[in-house]
Amino acid sequence: MTNPLLQDWDTPFQIAPFDKISDDDFAPALDEALQTHRMEIDAIADCEYDPTFSNTIEALEEAGSQLDRVLGVFFTVAGADSNPTREDLQRKFSPLLSAHFSDISSNKALFARVASVWENRDSFDLTPEQARVLMLTHRGFVRAGAALEGADDARMKEIKNRLAVLGTQFTQNLLADERSWFMPLEESDLEGLPDFVIDAARAAGEEKEAGGPVITLSRSLITPFLQFSPRRDLREKAFLAWQSRGANGGDTDNRAIAAEILALREERAKLLGYDNFAAYKLETEMAKTPKAVRQLLMDVWTPAKRQAQADAEVLTRMMHDDGVNADLAPWDWRYYAQKRRVAEHDLDEAALKPYFQLDRMIDAAFDCATRLFALEFKPLDVPLYHPDCRAWEVTRNGEHVAVFIGDYFARGSKRSGAWCSAMRSQAKFPDVQSPIVINVCNFAKAAPALLSYDDARTLFHEFGHALHQMLSDVTYESVSGTSVARDFVELPSQLFEHWLEVPDVLSQFATHAKTGDPMPPEMLEKVLGAANFDMGFATVEYVASALVDLEFHDGAAPADPMEKQAQVLADLGMPPAITMRHATPQFAHVFSGDGYSSGYYSYMWSEVMDADAFAAFEEAGSAFDPDRAAALEQHILSTGGSQDAAELYKAFRGRLPGVEALLKGRGLTAG
Template sequence: MTNPLLSRWDTPYALPPFDAIEDKDFEPAFEAALAQSRAAIAAIADELEAPTFANTIDALELADVSLDRVLGVFYNVAGADSTPAREALQREFSPKLAAYSSEITANSALFARIEALWDQRETLDLSDEQQRVLMLTRRSFVRSGALLSGADKARMAAIKERLAVLGTQFTQNLLADERSWFMPLSEGDLEGLPDFVKDSARAAGAEKGANGPAITLSRSLIVPFLQFSPRRDLREKAFAAWGARGANGGETDNRAVAAEILRLREERAKLLGYPSFAAYKLETEMAKEPAKVRDLLMRVWAPAKAAAQADAQVLEAMMHGEGVNGPLEPWDWRYYSAIRRKEEHDLDEAELKPYLQLDRMIEAAFACANRLFGLEFEVLLAPMYHADVRAWKVIRGGELVAIFMGDYFARGSKRSGAWCSAMRSQKKLGGDVKPIVVNVCNFAKPSDGAPALLSYDDARTLFHEFGHALHQMLSNVTYGSISGTSVARDFVELPSQLYEHWLEVPEVLAEFATHAKTGNAMPEALLARLLAAQTYDQGFATVEYVASALVDLDFHDGDAPADPMVAQAATLERIGLPHAIPMRHATPHFAHIFSGDGYSSGYYSYMWSEVMDADAFEAFMETDAFDRATAQKLEDNILSAGGSRDAEALYTAFRGRMPGVEALLKGRGLVETT
């Protein structure tokens, strides 16, 4: 029988035929596609004609067409809806893909052709985009070890293969811990919780097969439980499980995995002549060097810590006022902070949440994209990889722009967090390819067909990931290697964090924040209180984030620590992390930096991008939040440009200059200290 992953997709808009794909199809499709890619690479390297851009760089860009198609489906599905078979395939595929990558960059004949083009680049009459792709291709080869020889080249290949195995292991260990733990509750244990938390706990209990409600490690369930449960003993138990992910001993413990990853990254960097992995990694980012990252983080750390310490004193006094002795603990902060927010801003999550329906927030994100970029969204009915997934055609001026898929609800088969990926990236080389873009979230799924309700943070996450999606959907480049979000890591969060700002535009919430039961718009007084409280508890949020970013930087800026947990503790002691605020991501579950190289030595990038997003939104506010001229400038210079130019050049073309940290501090309600 024909493998559906390899056959022509005669589906609407060439969507993957999800209803025909089975787990057994992935391995043979992968092996066949990998063989095709290897043959294509060999043909380029063995080409008898002198190297040209077309027969070398263009050919390289097209070498993995079949493999990209197979893996675009597989990794999206495996991350959002894992099965034991898919997890086994991830463990099998990752070292094979790393070995294939090493074969390419170690192919001396292939690299010689790239070098010849590089040496002749001034005489090749290349477009700006082609020059950029040539530079990036050569740089990728060099940074992957193309200039190494003998034992060093072999060792580099072995390191990359082992790191691929360890990254997959880290991810699967974390998913196993998140999937296996839940805390059964009695109906009495739900006392004091808002109805939406009770409903989510009952739905979670049903999913886990518990005889009653339960709390899981899904952020959209455990965070509101920590905010609203008056049962300090249960909050402590839930928080301990949340913090212990990846550090429970046994086969799923990630501490030794993290230590080996750090050692191998250091060795990899030093083989290439860099003093540390951070120096290697940051060379191609906007920051360029670790010292600049540390300077940014510490400029923000001082005012954030001061604000958090002041808040901690207030919350601890509240706790003591209730007769609870001892210091404020991490499982107390959210509970007393929620009470304080209600007292100071008359803002109650239970009152707010019915106005933040998932469907209405999706409509809001779409409506903003329509007003800014002229995009229209039409529901697309087609088989998806899971029943919870929905899809839309994205159209502008009657022409298809992209297919957008949304997978919003938490489930045991989905890894935690929220992300955007492209099942198919935009490009023009080899045909005009329209992207298939996927947003994945982990919102609590309601029971009995009730509307899904979001917290304000959830709604912000939805807008954030949709900002990434716009970066993918509006991409307009020739080469897939620089398409969409293929940009510097500390630039990639700019479109996503910038898009969050439109959730704060009063007219957006006034239109789309409607009550789940009455349909009434959010009262103006409540809307005003919500927007006035946007900087509330920013000391806590900033401290937990910056602490994680500094630990990440310390891990990679110098010799790899023998024991990452000891090194983590040393960093937190040095910076004086307040007792009641943990890192946002402790080492054993710090998937951003250990599931792969993406954010390794780069977790700071959210804040680096925030410096720009705060300034970029000021460009709109200087005229109007929906000013089409400013939106067109944003699309032309950032959203459509992908990695076609250096990130600093892209931002400067949009804004006319690079920003300082002041807008970030203002946006977070922090006053910089000297």
């Protein structure tokens, strides 16, 4: 019991003692936690008493707490601060965990008890939340294959095991490609780049020990380089490297892995009696069917493509005026779009960026949470897993609510993207526990740390997820926080982005890094006026990715996913100067696990709701209307998955929304 992962944590708010945990602790801790969980499961399955909600469903809720704690720490560091040892452990843990949970879902005695409680549910005096937890538990067992017998049961275990291995391999291959590539820049290559890009490139060069500035495949560095570099040859080189992640041949190539994952998903769905994986996956989401998803995406695709094609004509003329007699290419779009933004909106990213300091944007997000939900944030001085991390205690009316951890800077040990996770979720059973929530981003590290407007939106987005976790107020952890339908989970995050656009938020927190002066009113007006600039491009690259994801899973699995991707894009008439936001070999949302598989559309589904939900505040006359804020917390942020998502939204808004608010919010029209 000297392993710190298995000891009681005598730390503030029982935060993991990262300063005492070593990589050598993870494997023995996992072995011990798995054995403990097996014993807990066996005790439930072999219980001598008739099945009840308490001795079966609540017992399952209580089981596995030690395992959750070990995995919460491990996956936090494996995703945000990886190293060869942790990557090796991930490869070893994936099949172990898959087999462990497959054994649970295929435990016939255990499933018989769950099924008995479900069949006799009317005889138990269940609260609405208990009834929901029972339904979700029973449904989860059935969808995991608990009712399968014989060869089908054995094959399902094999499929789950293989998928776990492949998902880990896909993620690690992508990280390896991102980590290994960088483009050194000579001093002459820096001409035309604003100071914030140069500073970020020099900082990246220091991290890579390259002896000078470099461009890496971190989105927060490569995107502004593509926006500002007048060197078309360097833009092309950087873009092609970005686009080819996971498709460079050799040991890190993800194309064959994607094909195998798709084939295994189809087989898994058919074992459970579904026509295809999309039908299986969408059954439990708000959308319900592939047809509903396709309808939404095409309703948005048509006006977005029309706008993007019109924009492409303008950018092509600008490029030709520069003396470049070629077709507009993907590595040209952002450069000429930025020039157009300056010309049409008199809004220069280089002049704008000093007003978006990371620390001030964190303060802005906190302040909005204070004004909306009376939350307060106090810095915590505790050991964390990386020196870049920061922690705050979150309180309300003097009472502890949560711990919030922010890990904001890009580094080679961190996978790309941005995410929110909970090392511990809120619950009241079997004991009251407060959440420990982490936001992880990949902003370019410089002094001072400056964000693009899109970066600031990302910060607000992930903090919206954090609020969903922090304000959760349910009894059972399985329905806590973001444990909701996939196409509902993005509602709180995308909704919170709207507060970045509130004029008095920007006027207070968008202050210049050098002078401290607030953003001038005329610049603020331009920022808000240009909020929908280049929205055709942004919508097309996203919707194309979502449609490819859907077509991968709605039907027979393609033998060659790259060929299928090309076919889908050709059928859509994809504008040639725009690429998918996530091409197949780097589409971690879809292939690193099942989370967003056949579900990348969910950002758009949630946006339909978030546009309509923020309109409720506008109709009330204030973005900080206390009644609307209270209703948002009561019906959405505090309830987790304890009620049906559609019913929760209707309780907040009185109805379900249509696509009109989304199109209006993006500056697109359906006609």
